[in-house]
Amino acid sequence: MPIEYKKNRAVFRDEVTVEEAEGLLEWLQTRLGAKADLAACNHLHTANLQVLISAKTYISNWPKDAGLRAWLKPVLGPRDSNQEE
Amino acid sequence: MSSLPMSPLLEQFLGEARDLLECAAAKLMQLEDTPDDQDVMNELFRCVHTLKGNSGLFSFPEMTRVLHAGEDLLGMVRSGQQTYSSELADCLLEAMDFVGMLCGEIESTQSIDASRAAASQQMTEALRKLMPNLVPIEIAVEAPGLNGSPMANNASPANDPRSVRSRLACVPESIRRTAVVQCHEGDQLHWIAYRPQRECFFHGDDPLNTARQTPGLVWGRVIVSEPFPPLAELDTYSCLLGFDLLTNAPREELDQYYRYLPDQAEITAIAPHWLLDSAEDSDRPVEDSSAVPPTGVRQCRSFSESDETAFQKILAAQRQVLLLEDRPAWHAGRLKAVARVLANLSSAAGNTSSQTDIQVALGDALLTGRSTLLLAWLDAHRVNRTETVPGSNDTLRAAPAGADRGAGATLEDGSGKSLADEGIKFGRRAEDAASGPKSLKVDQAKIDRLMNLIGELVVSKNALPYLAERAESHFGVRELSREIKGQYSIINRIADEMQDAIMQVRMMAVSFVFQRFPRLARDISRKLGKEVQLVLEGEQTEADKNIIEALADPLIHIVRNSLDHGLETPEVRLAAGKPAMGKLTIRASQEADRVVIEIADDGKGIDPEVIKQKAYEKGIIDEATLERIGDQEAINLIFAAGLSTAKVVSDLSGRGVGMDVVRSAVEKINGTVLLHSELGKGTTIRISLPLSMAVTQVMIVESDRQLFGVPMDHVVETVRVPRKRIRAFKQSQTAVLRGRIVPLKSLNALLGIAAIPRANSDDELAVLLVQAGSVELGLVVDGFRETIGVIQKPLNGFLSSVAAFSGSALLGNGSVLMILNIREIV
Numbered sequence: 001m002p003i004e005y006k007k008n009r010a011v012f013r014d015e016v017t018v019e020e021a022e023g024l025l026e027w028l029q030t031r032l033g034a035k036a037d038l039a040a041c042n043h044l045h046t047a048n049l050q051v052l053i054s055a056k057t058y059i060s061n062w063p064k065d066a067g068l069r070a071w072l073k074p075v076l077g078p079r080d081s082n083q084e085e
Numbered sequence: 086m087s088s089l090p091m092s093p094l095l096e097q098f099l100g101e102a103r104d105l106l107e108c109a110a111a112k113l114m115q116l117e118d119t120p121d122d123q124d125v126m127n128e129l130f131r132c133v134h135t136l137k138g139n140s141g142l143f144s145f146p147e148m149t150r151v152l153h154a155g156e157d158l159l160g161m162v163r164s165g166q167q168t169y170s171s172e173l174a175d176c177l178l179e180a181m182d183f184v185g186m187l188c189g190e191i192e193s194t195q196s197i198d199a200s201r202a203a204a205s206q207q208m209t210e211a212l213r214k215l216m217p218n219l220v221p222i223e224i225a226v227e228a229p230g231l232n233g234s235p236m237a238n239n240a241s242p243a244n245d246p247r248s249v250r251s252r253l254a255c256v257p258e259s260i261r262r263t264a265v266v267q268c269h270e271g272d273q274l275h276w277i278a279y280r281p282q283r284e285c286f287f288h289g290d291d292p293l294n295t296a297r298q299t300p301g302l303v304w305g306r307v308i309v310s311e312p313f314p315p316l317a318e319l320d321t322y323s324c325l326l327g328f329d330l331l332t333n334a335p336r337e338e339l340d341q342y343y344r345y346l347p348d349q350a351e352i353t354a355i356a357p358h359w360l361l362d363s364a365e366d367s368d369r370p371v372e373d374s375s376a377v378p379p380t381g382v383r384q385c386r387s388f389s390e391s392d393e394t395a396f397q398k399i400l401a402a403q404r405q406v407l408l409l410e411d412r413p414a415w416h417a418g419r420l421k422a423v424a425r426v427l428a429n430l431s432s433a434a435g436n437t438s439s440q441t442d443i444q445v446a447l448g449d450a451l452l453t454g455r456s457t458l459l460l461a462w463l464d465a466h467r468v469n470r471t472e473t474v475p476g477s478n479d480t481l482r483a484a485p486a487g488a489d490r491g492a493g494a495t496l497e498d499g500s501g502k503s504l505a506d507e508g509i510k511f512g513r514r515a516e517d518a519a520s521g522p523k524s525l526k527v528d529q530a531k532i533d534r535l536m537n538l539i540g541e542l543v544v545s546k547n548a549l550p551y552l553a554e555r556a557e558s559h560f561g562v563r564e565l566s567r568e569i570k571g572q573y574s575i576i577n578r579i580a581d582e583m584q585d586a587i588m589q590v591r592m593m594a595v596s597f598v599f600q601r602f603p604r605l606a607r608d609i610s611r612k613l614g615k616e617v618q619l620v621l622e623g624e625q626t627e628a629d630k631n632i633i634e635a636l637a638d639p640l641i642h643i644v645r646n647s648l649d650h651g652l653e654t655p656e657v658r659l660a661a662g663k664p665a666m667g668k669l670t671i672r673a674s675q676e677a678d679r680v681v682i683e684i685a686d687d688g689k690g691i692d693p694e695v696i697k698q699k700a701y702e703k704g705i706i707d708e709a710t711l712e713r714i715g716d717q718e719a720i721n722l723i724f725a726a727g728l729s730t731a732k733v734v735s736d737l738s739g740r741g742v743g744m745d746v747v748r749s750a751v752e753k754i755n756g757t758v759l760l761h762s763e764l765g766k767g768t769t770i771r772i773s774l775p776l777s778m779a780v781t782q783v784m785i786v787e788s789d790r791q792l793f794g795v796p797m798d799h800v801v802e803t804v805r806v807p808r809k810r811i812r813a814f815k816q817s818q819t820a821v822l823r824g825r826i827v828p829l830k831s832l833n834a835l836l837g838i839a840a841i842p843r844a845n846s847d848d849e850l851a852v853l854l855v856q857a858g859s860v861e862l863g864l865v866v867d868g869f870r871e872t873i874g875v876i877q878k879p880l881n882g883f884l885s886s887v888a889a890f891s892g893s894a895l896l897g898n899g900s901v902l903m904i905l906n907i908r909e910i911v
Contacts, residue, residue, distance in 0.1 A: 018291065021322070022321050025316070025319060025321050043293075043297070045293065045294070049326065053309055053313060053326075054314060054315065054319045074306055075306075
């Protein structure tokens with residue numbers, strides 16, 4: 001499974017495809033304040049990114065993949081300040 | 086044919102595309118005169134529609150897109166939503182030319198250069214602009230403004246350089262600086278505003294991935310539209326994000342990369358100095374002075390007088406180069422060379438800080454094709470060097486602005502409606518499409534007419550030998566006779582060559598028929614659970630178009646039979662000690678003036694005993710024949726009409742469903758079909774066809790002072806049989822020829838002529854041994870004449886019901902020769 005759902009944390013691994021988006025959406029809709037762990041994620045489909053943006057999901061761990069991190073941080077990071085790791 | 090690397094399908098497409106384009110262009114012209122002609126309009130629509138559909142078979146999105154827009158536009162005109170105007174016609178003609186050019190490109194390179202995507206996009210937009218109710222929608226979408234919503238799918242705000250420049254401000258400054266530095270040697274930077282369609286996920290797109298993989302990516306960001314729908318209202322499968330990208334990849338590469346999404350990705354070339362300008366625009370302090378327009382003030386080292394002269398001379402030379410009006414292919418190289426000279430000069434003068442300025446100016450020059458900025462730099466340098474005019478700053482301030490205007494103008498051309506100007510760059514226009522297609526498509530009727538005429542020529546040239554003979558026998562002029570014969574041989578040779586040439590025109594490779602067999606074999610064998618290896622040989626063998634076309638159905642029939650009834654299932658084959666996979670060979674070859682096609686399988690073969698028995702039961706053969714008939718002959722009985730009902734056949738060896746249909750189809754084109762089968766080893770069907778149907782070789786025989794033609798296909802041999810060697814059994818006569826008993830029949834008797842065959846002085850009868858299917862027969866005639874090639878004409882009117890003759894032909898002396906239909910009379 002590219003996304004492993006823990007109690008209050010979704011752990012993204014490798015490549016997360018478009019098929020995961022619906023499940024992610026449902027999962028997040030029922031869990032306010034859930035976090036996402038993207039450390040092991042290399043790529044996530046745009047649909048998943050939209051869900052994370054819409055849910056304003058807190059990212060507990062940014063992707064190790066520097067390229068992906070650079071893309072995601074501006075849109076998924078806290079709006080007020082550039083969070084430092 | 087297939088020696089060309091191009092696939093036949095593509096070849097066909099290109100051929101058709103040319104016709105359709107030509108037709109479309111003609112109809113467009115016609116509509117200019119009669120804009121209300123609905124028929125012409127429909128025809129035009131059909132052309133474009135067909136072309137669009139065809140192009141969809143291949144991966145030519147550039148072409149399909151333009152045609153699709155054209156089709157939509159025509160659809161509106163047709164339904165009266167838009168009126169036909171010459172402006173509209175211009176645009177459509179332009180589009181057709183563009184498609185024609187793409188066709189040419191495909192023909193030569195088998196693909197479309199990715200750089201066409203932009204042109205195609207412009208063309209499409211130009212066409213769509215002419216559609217009345219689409220324009221407002223686009224404007225409405227565009228409305229949100231510069232920092233635009235990512236939803237502006239089809240909008241083109243990004244093409245406005247000012248808008249791009251303002252957006253550049255959001256690129257972090259460090260990245261902008263790096264990008265400019267990397268921009269040495271005139272590499273170009275591009276800004277891509279990628280706005281995926283909402284439904285793009287359903288097309289299998291992952292825009293984030295597309296953005297991430299963009300070649301030469303320097304920087305990129307995700308654009309989130311505001312307000313973003315809350316979680317409860319979010320549609321997972323509707324793409325709401327957009328992307329802004331900065332890349333240093335060349336335009337071609339980007340076009341290639343985004344070739345399937347040109348309407349979603351706006352690619353704008355940006356001059357490197359924009360990046361620096363936007364650094365000024367932004368609030369951040371400018372640390373590097375290189376962004377300040379260059380001046381000569383920083384020159385510090387002083388030259389000796391001679392150096393100074395040389396310096397000025399070099400500068401003057403470079404200035405001249407820059408002022409050259411022509412734009413050769415190496416213009417870019419020229420600009421780079423100038424830039425390098427200038428850079429070296431300024432470093433020689435001790436001014437290192439102007440390197441960036443020169444690079445920026447070069448980038449601008451390469452982008453816009455105008456060297457204003459380089460010239461300005463150069464002029465400022467020269468002026469400053471000599472006089473150090475304090476006001477030189479103004480000149481320079483003005484120069485970049487001028488350059489900007491230049492850049493703006495060219496770029497706006499691209500997005501704007503000035504498509505007519507832009508169109509010229511597309512290359513081939515209607516007037517210079519002089520290099521026509523290599524192959525000619527001619528109406529078959531014209532070829533047929535040509536062939537008939539040549540046929541007449543062949544016949545009338547046959548009159549010359551008669552004339553020569555008359556000259557000698559009637560008028561006694563031997564000399565003249567000889568000369569006529571000499572001329573005849575020349576005309577004969579030319580006529581033969583002409584005939585051959587026209588035949589070549591009509592020739593077609595059997596691969597036309599063969600190409601459907603792999604699929605047929607695969608489908609049938611899968612359905613029947615058999616394993617079949619299909620071997621096709623001699624696909625390049627050629628024959629007349631009519632022959633090839635007539636061959637298709639019988640061949641399919643035979644192949645289906647072989648697969649269905651001939652080849653066994655793998656288990657049966659293994660049990661019989663054969664490999665599990667059956668082999669079906671279809672082989673075409675040319676033998677003299679005939680095409681031979683063999684269909685051979687290694688299946689179970691046909692049992693002649695069963696056939697004989699069935700044929701006897703059906704009354705096809707009598708008891709005597711049943712005893713006399715050999716195995717080979719018996720097997721060929723399956724071509725007999727009465728034997729070929731499905732039930733009988735499946736009770737037998739299972740072969741021969743409609744075999745009589747096959748036979749009659751083959752015989753209709755003067756072919757013969759023979760079957761050879763060995764029980765347990767397989768069956769071979771051999772079809773022999775004439776190369777061409779145009780000229781038939783006939784042997785002329787005489788009977789009761791009349792001449793008759795017998796097609797050479799049926800003639801086995803001509804013999805003289807002494808009357809005393811003819812044996813009579815009751816009414817029928819026979820003779821023993823080469824160890825075989827051959828029934829003899831008098832042609833007179835067969836045709837109902839009340840005369841007995843005349844023997845020659847040695848009391849020998851002329852016997853023409855003919856073969857009709859599996860029947861061999863000796864025709865007793867009065868005498869043999871020559872063999873000639875004739876153009877056989879079918880009998881018309883009530884004569885067509887006379888079955889004894891298959892047709893007539895004209896002889897050289899003007900008389901009519903009746904051609905016997907051997908099958909019918911024996």
